Amino acid sequence: MPCWKFTIAYDGSRFAGWQEQPGLRSVQRVVETAWQEITGEVVRVTVSGRTDAGVHALGQVVGVETNSRLAGAQLLSGLNARLPDDVVVLQVESAPNGFHATYDAVSKQYRYTIYNSRVPPVLERHQVWHVSKRLDVEVMQRAAEALVGTHDFSSFVVAKSRRGSMVRTITSLGVNCVSVDRVGPSTDRILFDVVGNGFLRHMVRILVGTLVWVGQGSRPVSWPAKVLAARDRRAAGRTAPPQGLMLVQVDY
Numbered sequence: 544m545p546c547w548k549f550t551i552a553y554d555g556s557r558f559a560g561w562q563e564q565p566g567l568r569s570v571q572r573v574v575e576t577a578w579q580e581i582t583g584e585v586v587r588v589t590v591s592g593r594t595d596a597g598v599h600a601l602g603q604v605v606g607v608e609t610n611s612r613l614a615g616a617q618l619l620s621g622l623n624a625r626l627p628d629d630v631v632v633l634q635v636e637s638a639p640n641g642f643h644a645t646y647d648a649v650s651k652q653y654r655y656t657i658y659n660s661r662v663p664p665v666l667e668r669h670q671v672w673h674v675s676k677r678l679d680v681e682v683m684q685r686a687a688e689a690l691v692g693t694h695d696f697s698s699f700v701v702a703k704s705r706r707g708s709m710v711r712t713i714t715s716l717g718v719n720c721v722s723v724d725r726v727g728p729s730t731d732r733i734l735f736d737v738v739g740n741g742f743l744r745h746m747v748r749i750l751v752g753t754l755v756w757v758g759q760g761s762r763p764v765s766w767p768a769k770v771l772a773a774r775d776r777r778a779a780g781r782t783a784p785p786q787g788l789m790l791v792q793v794d795y
Contacts (some may be wrong), residue, residue: 545640548638550602551605552601555572560594561593561595561603570725581625584611586607590644592793599789606638606647644793653742654788655737656672658732662675663757670787679735684717685764686754687767693710696710699753701747701776735751748782755780755783
């Protein structure tokens with residue numbers, strides 16, 4: 544059966560997450576509904592990873608098996624004509640038989656954005672986490688180095704999600720600051736770019752929340768390494784709010 548691979552972007556602000564849930568608006572439901580409208584098929588698509596409520600995507604990957612004879616260009620235009628304005632299909636590609644967007648993924652990149660200013664954002668409020676206390680980016684970058692590599696990330700996962708192996712590999716974790724031109728108080732946009740072979744539920748958000756405590760001076764640079772070694776969620780910092788997180792890219 545022919546397989547297609549879609550790259551999609553969405554604003555997660557008004558979604559209950561990727562996964563379909565009774566009575567709630569999900570990205571999965573609107574994508575599958577649009578597919579049914581243009582092909583007549585009822586399908587269950589596969590996805591590189593299920594984003595939570597409020598989380599965004601710039602490069603989410605979706606896979607589908609189909610009997611439809613529509614060409615890629617027709618699928619692209621047809622889906623975008625029927626999807627709501629907070630979801631868009633960026634690319635449609637033919638995929639190998641048996642392609643599975645979840646299991647075939649080898650690497651993912653997430654970006655978390657903090658709006659570091661005394662005054663909160665208005666236009667960006669659904670895409671960033673506002674942190675009013677000044678953060679030391681250099682200190683957070685040094686602290687992040689202990690988290691790169693292959694580790695047991697039990698301290699960085701929602702307790703109720705602890706099933707199977709907690710071992711994951713982070714290949715890079717960058718913390719960078721971009722100054723923003725604003726009238727009034729100084730503002731920085733702090734970007735946490737994380738690349739790895741897979742992520743546990745809330746893992747990136749807990750990593751960020753932990754590093755923020757270091758950046759605020761509440762914990763020493765050596766603390767994230769101790770959190771990692773503890774293998775206990777209670778040892779880590781808070782879970783950063785969902786709106787600052789974006790799935791940027793998935794590699795296969």
